[in-house]
Amino acid sequence: MVSISLCMIVRNEEKVLGRCLACVQGFADEIIIVDTGSTDRTKEIAFSFTDKVYDFKWKDDFAAARNFAFSKGTGDYLFWLDADDVVRQEERRKLMDLKRRLDDERPDVVMLKYAVGYDGDGAPSFFFYRERLLRRCGKAVWKGRIHEAVEPFGKVVREDIMIEHRKVGTGDPDRNLRIFEQMLREKGKLSPRDQYYYGKELYYHRRYRDAASVFSEYLELPDGWREDRVDACRHGAYCMYRIGDRDRGLKFLLSGLSEGIPKPELCCDLGWWFFSAGRYRDAIFWYGQAVQAGKLTGEDGFVMPECRGYIPYLQMCVCYDRLGEWKMAERYNELAERCRPGTETCQLNRKYFEKRKEQQIEWIQ
Structure with missing residues (x-):
């Protein structure tokens, strides 16, 4: 079986580090902890799991710190986590199965799902794929002082395994x-x-005019990953809404259509624009496109699973209700409920439609 080195950079993570390391015991054969200047019990906790704890002077460069951590790994594969990441029990079983398969499949890069947003029930509602295991070689190099990444190389595979980013506290927001x-x-x-x-x-810092300007400049550049460009269009629109310019917001969204088949998230944003303008049939069209797009566009880039069923169905329910087409409204509420069984919103809608039927019977009588 291949050997795996978990390589982490940490700083003042006493609240979450033990939780994280306990999640991957048995999967990681070697644990490398690189501390960038903790003043709490982080290093003490790290030493309770491994004796390979190193100091690295922080210099506002995440790639430099991660590359130092990777340089200490000796396993066949290098695996990284942030201290506030969590691997649930079912996902751990999947990881162990992956480890057994790596011997035969020998990929260079393994991409895993990374959840960074959650719904009211705590279930992942926003995720994207990240390079998570990398064959130890000269190409496994981090780049970028901030939002660092390793450019995928060689044989790249995706696995349906979820790592959850469960942050505790705010850290340094600036x-x-x-x-x-x-x-x-x-x-x-x-x-x-x-x-x-x-x-x-x-x-994020609510500097909406500055952000919109930066997004506009970015979209004029010839380079850039398609998924990032679409997301820039969406966030440019959000900036415009915050400063009260809905028309420019729509222009941002429409520019996202030039990137190819629209993703469900973009379709839902377009649906919301028309919905908020009271143009319910136009909104219904775009929410319907969100459902169809979910079948065509896969899971590249940032994925909000609820935009592929629950949200568009629920919004179509509201649109039809506003149009007075209550049978259609009720139908789409049921479709939304199938996507997320037992939600309070769908249950309340059911009561609303039942009450409306009772009123109609009373009116007829």
């Missing part, structure tokens, strides 16, 4: 923006990928 602005002072410009993520950080 760190990423601070690093980007330092990069701008040093270089005068950013790479296309960094430009995209810089726009996202400005958006």
